[in-house]
Amino acid sequence: MGFNKKIAQDEARRCPQCATATCLPACPLGIDIPGFIRLLREGDTSGALEKIRQQNPYPAICGRVCPAPCERSCVFQADGNPIAIRSLERFAADHGSKKGTAPKIVSPQAKKVAVIGSGPAGMTAADYLAQSGLGVTIFEAAHRPGGLLRYGIPEFRLPQRILDEQFAQLKLMGVDIQTDMVLGRTLMIDEIFMRGFSAVLLAMGKSLPRFSELSGSGLAGVYYDTEFLHLLQAVDKEGALDLGRRQKMATPKTVVVGRGPSAFDAGRLALRLGSEVQVVFDGFEEEAAIDMDMLQEAKEEGIGMQSMQALGIVGENGFAAGVQCRKLDIVESQNGLSLQASNEEPVVLEAQTVVLANGHTSNDTLKQYLPHLKWEADGSLSTNAQTGMTSVEKIFGCGSITGAADTLVDSMVSGRTAAEKITKYLIS
Numbered sequence: 158m159g160f161n162k163k164i165a166q167d168e169a170r171r172c173p174q175c176a177t178a179t180c181l182p183a184c185p186l187g188i189d190i191p192g193f194i195r196l197l198r199e200g201d202t203s204g205a206l207e208k209i210r211q212q213n214p215y216p217a218i219c220g221r222v223c224p225a226p227c228e229r230s231c232v233f234q235a236d237g238n239p240i241a242i243r244s245l246e247r248f249a250a251d252h253g254s255k256k257g258t259a260p261k262i263v264s265p266q267a268k269k270v271a272v273i274g275s276g277p278a279g280m281t282a283a284d285y286l287a288q289s290g291l292g293v294t295i296f297e298a299a300h301r302p303g304g305l306l307r308y309g310i311p312e313f314r315l316p317q318r319i320l321d322e323q324f325a326q327l328k329l330m331g332v333d334i335q336t337d338m339v340l341g342r343t344l345m346i347d348e349i350f351m352r353g354f355s356a357v358l359l360a361m362g363k364s365l366p367r368f369s370e371l372s373g374s375g376l377a378g379v380y381y382d383t384e385f386l387h388l389l390q391a392v393d394k395e396g397a398l399d400l401g402r403r404q405k406m407a408t409p410k411t412v413v414v415g416r417g418p419s420a421f422d423a424g425r426l427a428l429r430l431g432s433e434v435q436v437v438f439d440g441f442e443e444e445a446a447i448d449m450d451m452l453q454e455a456k457e458e459g460i461g462m463q464s465m466q467a468l469g470i471v472g473e474n475g476f477a478a479g480v481q482c483r484k485l486d487i488v489e490s491q492n493g494l495s496l497q498a499s500n501e502e503p504v505v506l507e508a509q510t511v512v513l514a515n516g517h518t519s520n521d522t523l524k525q526y527l528p529h530l531k532w533e534a535d536g537s538l539s540t541n542a543q544t545g546m547t548s549v550e551k552i553f554g555c556g557s558i559t560g561a562a563d564t565l566v567d568s569m570v571s572g573r574t575a576a577e578k579i580t581k582y583l584i585s
Contacts, residue, residue: 171233172191179231180231182230215280218320219243223566263287267291271294271349271354272358273359278557279358281572289584294354297338298338302324303324314422366384372470374513376470380423409432414512420514421451437506439467471505478508484501538558553578559571
């Protein structure tokens, strides 16, 4: 629900306003964290919001789903009780008065930039490009803009209305947003340049799930994390996912294999759909690859966690019935405690729904459509470090597709940097 005014001010007063603030260098966006918290202490919520917006155009988003590296660098982190910087940012975004932005009329003489993709990198780039006086059009493949922010994060963490407000603000800045535009299918590069665009920014992200080698991954009832989350956004929620209703089970069971935010998002969503949930990954709880707040929330809601090695998915009549796992034993070595496979017989965790969270990769469609683009050995799009341009003239890249971003804020920084380089290329 977020902080109320009293809790926010009490939390802001805990901030010691360090002479050398360790949280500052930890924020990729460069937000003046002590500055905005000081304004909250003084009761100036709107001033705090304006302070944040000097470096971050989307505090309502970051205040909800940013991984908050600043909190891990807080001087109180050693005590296990860092300042709740992310929650304070959310409070400022939700309660600070937002100055209305007058509709911006882009000059007919302004050079135009096409941004392909409307995830955090694309929308951030569009914001800064528009601020520079350039004409900007976002082309999005899905029905609604937002990318994985919309289709990969559940409503209880990032409400759809928040995204709608951010894109409405972009439109007020003069940004045109066109959906159902798939590059290489319904939208061609040649067509973009023929329509008068001076540059193209590829910001599609890594939207394709990394496919699993587990046996049984093709059974009915097996989903990839973004697929599972996307279905709940893209189709009618009533009856969209079976989750054991086919077997008329009183309490269906779901097993999520993997770690990271999307794994736990999928698990918490399955829990809300009436299923018992266990998250399985081959590591210690501290290696779940999510922040401690999210881990604690998942545990409080009833998510079970198992340190096991998934061996395969067991099926019955073409449907998932469980996940075969090998237990892991804790062993002590010169390097400390570690986990190794147990000699015990594998066990089967019952599950009518299995969600695989193996990470994400770039869609090969772009490689097929634009074969002249250069790609790195790790599969990321190659760009010039100085100019941000790809191996093709006038085509730039940013975000996770370039390997420059693993988190929300990294993607935003990449989008901002790309916008600055495109502006320099077109205007200077």
